Amino acid sequence: MIVPGLIVLFIYQYLPMFGFVMAFQDFKPAFGISGSEWVGWDNFTYALNLPNISQVVWNTFYISVLKVIASQAFPIAVAILLNEVRMMLFKRTVQTLIYLPHFLSWIIMGGILVDILSPSKGIVNQFLGLFGAEPIFFLGDADIFPYVLVLSDLWKDFGFNTIVYLAALTSINPHLYEAAVIDGANRWKQIRHVTLPGMVPIVVLVATLSLGNILNAGFDQVFNLYSPSVYETGDIIDTLVYRTGILQAKYALATAIGLFKSVVSFVLIVVSYVLAYRIANYRIF
Amino acid sequence: MVQNRSLSAIIFHVFNYAFLGVMALLCVLPLVHVLAVSFSSSTEAEAGLVSLWPIDFTADSYRYVLNKPEFFKSLGVTLQKVSLGTALNLLLVILLAYPLSRETKEFPMRTFYAWAIVFTMLFNGGLVPTYMVVRETQIMDTIWALVLPGAIPVFHVVMLLNFFRGIPKELVEAAHMDGAGHWTVLRKIMLPLSIPALATLLLFNIVGHWNSWFDGLIYMNSPENYPLQTYLRTIIIELDFTALGAMDAIHQLENVSERTTRAAQIFLGALPVMLVYPFLQNYFMKGIVLGSVKG
Numbered sequence: 001m002i003v004p005g006l007i008v009l010f011i012y013q014y015l016p017m018f019g020f021v022m023a024f025q026d027f028k029p030a031f032g033i034s035g036s037e038w039v040g041w042d043n044f045t046y047a048l049n050l051p052n053i054s055q056v057v058w059n060t061f062y063i064s065v066l067k068v069i070a071s072q073a074f075p076i077a078v079a080i081l082l083n084e085v086r087m088m089l090f091k092r093t094v095q096t097l098i099y100l101p102h103f104l105s106w107i108i109m110g111g112i113l114v115d116i117l118s119p120s121k122g123i124v125n126q127f128l129g130l131f132g133a134e135p136i137f138f139l140g141d142a143d144i145f146p147y148v149l150v151l152s153d154l155w156k157d158f159g160f161n162t163i164v165y166l167a168a169l170t171s172i173n174p175h176l177y178e179a180a181v182i183d184g185a186n187r188w189k190q191i192r193h194v195t196l197p198g199m200v201p202i203v204v205l206v207a208t209l210s211l212g213n214i215l216n217a218g219f220d221q222v223f224n225l226y227s228p229s230v231y232e233t234g235d236i237i238d239t240l241v242y243r244t245g246i247l248q249a250k251y252a253l254a255t256a257i258g259l260f261k262s263v264v265s266f267v268l269i270v271v272s273y274v275l276a277y278r279i280a281n282y283r284i285f
Numbered sequence: 286m287v288q289n290r291s292l293s294a295i296i297f298h299v300f301n302y303a304f305l306g307v308m309a310l311l312c313v314l315p316l317v318h319v320l321a322v323s324f325s326s327s328t329e330a331e332a333g334l335v336s337l338w339p340i341d342f343t344a345d346s347y348r349y350v351l352n353k354p355e356f357f358k359s360l361g362v363t364l365q366k367v368s369l370g371t372a373l374n375l376l377l378v379i380l381l382a383y384p385l386s387r388e389t390k391e392f393p394m395r396t397f398y399a400w401a402i403v404f405t406m407l408f409n410g411g412l413v414p415t416y417m418v419v420r421e422t423q424i425m426d427t428i429w430a431l432v433l434p435g436a437i438p439v440f441h442v443v444m445l446l447n448f449f450r451g452i453p454k455e456l457v458e459a460a461h462m463d464g465a466g467h468w469t470v471l472r473k474i475m476l477p478l479s480i481p482a483l484a485t486l487l488l489f490n491i492v493g494h495w496n497s498w499f500d501g502l503i504y505m506n507s508p509e510n511y512p513l514q515t516y517l518r519t520i521i522i523e524l525d526f527t528a529l530g531a532m533d534a535i536h537q538l539e540n541v542s543e544r545t546t547r548a549a550q551i552f553l554g555a556l557p558v559m560l561v562y563p564f565l566q567n568y569f570m571k572g573i574v575l576g577s578v579k580g
Contacts, residue, residue: 001467002398005381005437009405012434015418016410022417078308081301090302096563097309100316103558105496107514111521111551112315115322121333121544123318159312163570187297212407220499224522238412245413246503258411266408284403284443 023259027252043256052235059146060236063217066150068210074158076203079165080195084187098159109156110224114139117148145230153221164206165199172198205280212269215261237261316555323347323549327542346545350553358509359516362428363495366512370432371490378441378486383471385442386449406439419504430504431497431512438493441486448482449475484568492558517554521547 023043025036047053078098085091101109116123119135129135138148176194185193219238226234237257245254276282317337322330323346324339334340350356384392385399409415415434424430452475460470476483501515508519 001380002384005377005402005442006398008377008433008436009402011422012415012418012436013405013409016414017408019410019414019417022414078305081305084298084301085305090305094305094309096566098312099562099566100559101312103492103496103562104555105498105514107496107498107518107521108551108555111517111547111554112319114522115319115544115548115551116315121331123333123336126333155311159308167570186291187294223499224518241412246416251413251417255411255413258413262408262411269407 102160382445
């Protein structure tokens with residue numbers, strides 16, 4: 001029963017891992033892995049000496065940390081507010097609408113963003129123009145680009161991220177609220193003393209697990225929104241690997257960078273799972 | 286909860302409903318705007334006069350898009366990918382999740398295989414080596430390149446195996462007493478009881494296959510084989526009309542502009558997902574919560 005799945009996994013997940021030997025070779029596609037020359041750590045030293053490598057690693061780290069913070073704080077707030085809504089029809093409608101962007105691809109979302117953020121025709125700049133603001137080139141200005149990434153990522157996924165927090169809220173014992181009300185707590189005090197403490201475990205868990213993703217700043221999103229004018233602040237490890245590896249066909253160099261990323265990510269994920277188990281008693285299965 | 290009708294409570298509720306309403310609108314208004322642009326005439330759209338309602342209503346941009354052979358070709362590839370890919374994913378995930386959900390005494394190697402599978406979720410070969418393997422297995426430029434490399438979403442296996450484990454053991458034991466083998470248990474007990482989880486996975490797979498574009502971009506050498514989203518990318522994101530020879534055609538049509546056709550295609554690319562997901566929403570809310578957060 002288990003065999004077909006294992007075969008597919010072996011071919012498309014485990015075989016590529018052997019491909020990592022390319023990182024230690026002067027890989028020439030014509031000779032293949034067996035025929036190419038071994039060069040030791042040369043590809044890694046070369047990668048470390050690329051002029052923009054530290055900037056790219058920093059971008060990746062900076063963008064994903066901002067995303068982790070935003071994509072936790074905002075959905076928690078929305079979940080708490082949704083939880084206070086008593087009109088079920090309203091609650092449901094809001095939920096359905098805020099989940100929607102999560103299910104659209106970054107091609108679609110990117111297309112929408114390119115259109116509404118355009119400096120000349122975009123509706124956002126027209127709206128800002130009503131207040132006398134100069135048109136802003138959101139997707140072409142290296143100073144703003146990282147924040148456009150964080151905000152558009154938040155826009156796409158905050159609704160979906162509220163699901164987990166909403167579930168955590170429903171599991172808080174209602175007696176706690178009744179007790180708080182008897183003690184004279186108003187709505188704010190209930191939120192501060194009952195709701196928030198009740199959410200701490202799940203918040204800690206999600207934060208811990210997101211540690212493993214710190215080197216994934218969102219390839220789909222960045223790749224579909226960036227342009228050479230924002231490479232300085234917007235280029236991340238994954239997009240760099242794509243451009244050097246596939247477009248410029250520097251297979252060995254791209255594999256070396258990819259190996260570096262896989263190893264660091266692996267360590268981070270294992271650490272985050274161990275922490276999640278220790279702190280929140282979380283297990284994958 | 287006790288309802289109090291104090292002034293501060295009323296202010297809070299007004300603020301709360303307004304805030305959530307604005308959030309919900311922010312999620313859909315950009316789409317409504319794009320829809321309005323797609324139904325407007327080119328002059329108004331290019332002049333930036335359209336906000337949320339079409340000006341000078343026309344369906345010409347849709348007529349133009351739907352008359353393009355490339356659009357239908359890529360739609361065909363996508364439909365093939367969605368049906369074949371979803372079927373394959375679900376089949377393989379079920380076949381992996383069932384044995385792994387059994388106890389160690391029934392399936393002694395369970396822990397080893399479970400970790401071997403989870404390991405691929407934690408560590409992967411990276412872009413270039415995976416690309417090389419796909420090339421070596423001779424499936425470049427075929428539909429298989431779009432469905433095989435990602436045929437096992439490990440996270441789905443974990444979700445489903447957790448769901449299977451939540452099904453009372455007594456049911457399975459009773460079935461074994463009656464002489465049922467594992468295939469019968471899977472078919473007659475596990476699957477019917479897992480409908481919510483399976484519906485969730487079905488939705489995720491359909492949406493995932495419909496939305497994916499990167500595999501099309503790297504594994505398909507010729508643009509005729511691009512699935513819809515990859516094809517849309519060449520038009521919506523790269524703004525590279527000349528590559529597909531569409532530039533001349535566009536200027537021949539009076540009422541169609543780059544902006545309105547782009548809007549029409551964005552909308553067409555999003556439409557099926559918008560139609561499917563509300564129906565399965567109830568399932569996936571339960572499914573996600575059961576699969577990812579336990580206790």
